[in-house]
Amino acid sequence: MSAFLLDGRAIAADLRAGLQTRVAQHLAAGRRAPALAVVLVGQNPASAVYVASKVKQTTEIGMVSIEHRLPDNVTEAELLALINRLNRDAAVDGILVQLPLPPAIRAEAILAAVDPDKDVDGFHPVNAGRLATGAPGFVPCTPRGAMVLIRAAQRVLTGGEGLSGLDAVVVGRSTIVGKPMAQLLLAADCTVTIAHSKTRDLAALCRRADILVAAIGRPMALGAAHVKPGAIIIDVGINRIAPGDKTRLVGDCDFAAMQPIAGAITPVPGGVGPMTIACLLENTLEGYERRMG
Numbered sequence: 001m002s003a004f005l006l007d008g009r010a011i012a013a014d015l016r017a018g019l020q021t022r023v024a025q026h027l028a029a030g031r032r033a034p035a036l037a038v039v040l041v042g043q044n045p046a047s048a049v050y051v052a053s054k055v056k057q058t059t060e061i062g063m064v065s066i067e068h069r070l071p072d073n074v075t076e077a078e079l080l081a082l083i084n085r086l087n088r089d090a091a092v093d094g095i096l097v098q099l100p101l102p103p104a105i106r107a108e109a110i111l112a113a114v115d116p117d118k119d120v121d122g123f124h125p126v127n128a129g130r131l132a133t134g135a136p137g138f139v140p141c142t143p144r145g146a147m148v149l150i151r152a153a154q155r156v157l158t159g160g161e162g163l164s165g166l167d168a169v170v171v172g173r174s175t176i177v178g179k180p181m182a183q184l185l186l187a188a189d190c191t192v193t194i195a196h197s198k199t200r201d202l203a204a205l206c207r208r209a210d211i212l213v214a215a216i217g218r219p220m221a222l223g224a225a226h227v228k229p230g231a232i233i234i235d236v237g238i239n240r241i242a243p244g245d246k247t248r249l250v251g252d253c254d255f256a257a258m259q260p261i262a263g264a265i266t267p268v269p270g271g272v273g274p275m276t277i278a279c280l281l282e283n284t285l286e287g288y289e290r291r292m293g
Contacts, residue, residue: 094120145275172215
């Protein structure tokens with residue numbers, strides 16, 4: 001029996017529909033529309049496609065998208081000046097700086113310059129601290145979306161969303177996905193282990209997991225030997241491989257090998273990816289609602 005397929009596109013569409021309703025209610029009450037400012041530096045093709053998708057989905061739900069497209073040779077000082085202007089702009093509710101940035105610009109300095117209360121990516125150290133201590137703040141979009149998928153899987157498998165007492169293993173320790181993912185699972189009362197490249201006997205550790213989150217950036221690194229029967233598998237990885245003359249996207253998990261064993265699993269593409277943008281919009285709307293009171 002194959003695992004339940006967690007359709008990120010459908011779940012993200014439902015989330016966006018709810019956000020669209022909330023935006024419409026604010027507009028009907030005479031308030032301005034929520035606004036997301038997106039900063040794109042350079043001509044990275046993947047970044048341009050991703051930003052275009054964000055802009056499209058932002059406007060589709062009734063929010064305002066403000067684009068700032070800057071050349072590769074923009075200086076760090078010029079980019080910081082733009083961030084400061086957006087911080088001061090009362091009509092901007094969220095600021096997103098698309099990564100990666102050119103090598104001459106320190107990404108950590110730019111991200112730290114964003115007002116934490118407009119940091120809808122959830123990357124600012126203040127928001128990392130808020131998440132770690134349980135204080136209200138912006139949660140990074142990919143882990144937030146992954147939690148929505150995990151709870152959706154749990155509803156299908158058990159009839160309820162509760163995760164209390166479940167064993168969760170997060171493979172990957174990045175500040176963007178791995179660490180905040182572990183903190184969200186811990187807040188849901190899971191027993192959480194973070195694994196990484198130095199972990200001994202990774203397969204045995206993963207086989208204990210009721211929830212397995214793969215975020216290591218290595219194509220199909222996890223397979224059948226890493227799955228507990230009936231587990232929820234969340235594959236955050238997006239890797240391009242080129243067998244023969246065809247390029248295709250695969251995750252960090254060997255989907256074909258894991259699907260017959262798992263209870264629920266995300267596809268790549270179409271799993272976590274669509275949830276990331278939907279949760280970015282949700283973060284922006286929540287920031288707007290906090291600001292507007």
